[in-house]
Amino acid sequence: MSDFSEELKGPVTDDEVETSVLTGAGMHFPWLQTYVETVAIGGKRKKDFAQTTSACLSFVQEALLKHQWQQAAEYMYSYFQTLEDSDSYKRQAAPEISLQHALYLLHHGMLEDAKRNLSEAETWRHGENTSSRGILINLIQAYKGLLQYYTWSKKKMELSKLDKDDYAYNAVAQDVFNHSWKTSANISALIKIPGVWDPFVKSYVEMLEFYGDRDGAQEVLTNYAYDEKFPSNPNAHIYLYNFLKRQKAPRSKMISVLKILYQIVPSHKLMLEFHTLLRKSEKEEHHKLGLEVLFGVLDFAGCTKNITAWKYLAKYLKKTLMGNHLAWVQDEWNSRKNWWPSFHFSYFWAKSDWKEDTALACEKAFVAGLLLGKGCRYFRYILKQDHQILGKKIKRMKRSVKKYSIVNPRLSY
């Protein structure tokens, strides 16, 4: 007799629908579930209304996970009745729903609709004003501001095409100004709250710069980057640095900004600019830091083929060694001598680098020679290669390596 326990499985328990983030254009409500479930029932029997609406919500999530947009929309249609719920907690979900819908519309290019929805959402004030609701309203305003920024920049482009003497110029200029005022009002409220608001900050700063309010822009950016309450965000420092570059700020200021970025993201491509700044500086500690930064950049796999980085390193190593700062080089090399040879200077790399980019191979070979001595495989391989243009350079390299390599017993302290 066969076993029928599989047939007679008990009622399947409802697995908690995993609220995962969806990629691509679409709506996602990971927070709605928790938002709604935090209602304290307080011992009363859950009404059918509450029960069916939470069932509706789980159906929405299920449909979204399965990418059944139409079904999800059908359920959402019914879900909106929670907004008329006498229970105020559940009603607070309304602005969030509208915000998500607006984002969906944005994804699909329907900006006018999105703007309209957000304006309406802004007017839905009811229920207690808790702090989370405050942020939500600000977020709605900020997105509205962002949409207005978009219109503003479009109009700005129009403006730039018009001639100053054109009769339409003033009208458009005024229109543009109005938009910007609205935008600033909407966005400034949000960015005072700690958080990551990259797109908003960027657009806001662009607007401020356009109208010549450099101090305002600098204040916003400095706040965004340095205020401790805000989460650590490398982009903030990048924006600030770029702004200072545009304003041609003093070198020391730019160095201090980039120093923080160096600590957060040592592999960033801005590090090469940082190195240049340090090199040009007059302080010796900056020169030492410059060497550190270069080594730091090349520690990362993403930068191994960066010819600029290698070029800089080659030139700088030579300069440092000529300047009798062997100790600096040794400091940096000590922590790397165990793994850099196989990471950068293996025979395999020699062959593939030469095949791909001879200039890169040359620079790397020079560095290899300086650090590992003329006997290292990479250096020897490159020396053996015959090349019309680089031939002379390689010969010069050979001479420098002989003179300056740290492995060289002649150069010792």
Place this chain on the structure above:
Amino acid sequence: MTVPQTLAFCYLSLLWQREAITLSDLLRFVEEDHIPYINAFQHFPEQMKLYGRDRGIFGIESWPDYEDIYKKTIEVGTFLDLPRFPDITEDCYLHPNILCMKYLMEVNLPDEMHNLTCHVVKMTGMGEVDFLTFDPIAKMAKTVKYDVQAVAIIVVVLKLLFLLDDNLEWSLSNLAEKHNEKNKKDKPWFDFRKWYQIMKKAFDEKKQKWEEARAKYLWKSEKPLYYSFVDKPVAYKKREMVVNLQKQFSTLVDSTATAGKKSPSSFQFNWTEEDTDRTCFHGHSLQGVLKEKGQSLLTKNSLYWLSTQKFCRCYCTHVTTYEESNFSLSYQFILNLFSFLLRIKTSLLHEEVSLVEKKLFEKKYSVTKKKSRSKKARRH
């Protein structure tokens, strides 16, 4: 007077006229929106303004519950000092013989089982006129849950035939299958396993659709309810907001999807002989589970287990509790199926089954008090 009480009053009138509608049917019609209940005030004339306390009365957020309405029918009947209701005789729809037939057909069980249900009705005295008729002014005013009782009788008969201990019913199915394969021309023996497979599939589908329909149910109507004139603009604003959002989303929904509303029907499942996809078991024979002994038929199964071995004697409202894990899976399935049909809680059905058994095995119960709690053999 509240809306649930009004519904109870309607049921009383149906009972008085001995209409062919049980309480579970009535509540199901309410759930399916054939009877105005949730937003009944929508149908009121324009001149009637509802606010203040009306909101608490008419702003209903739950469907009517069987036990709740049942209690209220007794209360309302008693309050109105109604006399003894017209007799429920054997030719009435509400008589267990007829109701059992109806439910047997609905869950696709063989017609031959009807003989057994009538037998059980006779033995327990549940077909007596005095037992069935509602008499509010009697000392202990109570009315019978006709539908639940009929279904409970069917469950008891199933237990008598198949034991439902997750074992015997499948062995009997094996025998039936073997016999049916050899004798294709005869009336097929009822195969529990086949019935289970078909019924489970139909049940799961129906239940899924029901849950989806419930999730989509729109509780709030066009006309919002509000407490006072101060709240009126807020209520209307909320309504406007919802309509707005719904409009935004309705563009995403395929407008051709909505099917027409179905007319009310007493049957939720329909089985016909002509349908080749789904076997109809009405004509199947119970020969596989009965055996002849002289003039009478006996069940091949000679064992039985009681749903409740000890009834609760305290002042609480229930007589027994239903803890799913204590019972076999087949029993759980049967209870789930029938409770879904009637839209009642499984515990209520289980209670009723226990009460039927109590009447049937009365003597055994009085003996049980002294002896140990083991399976009892029963022959009839």
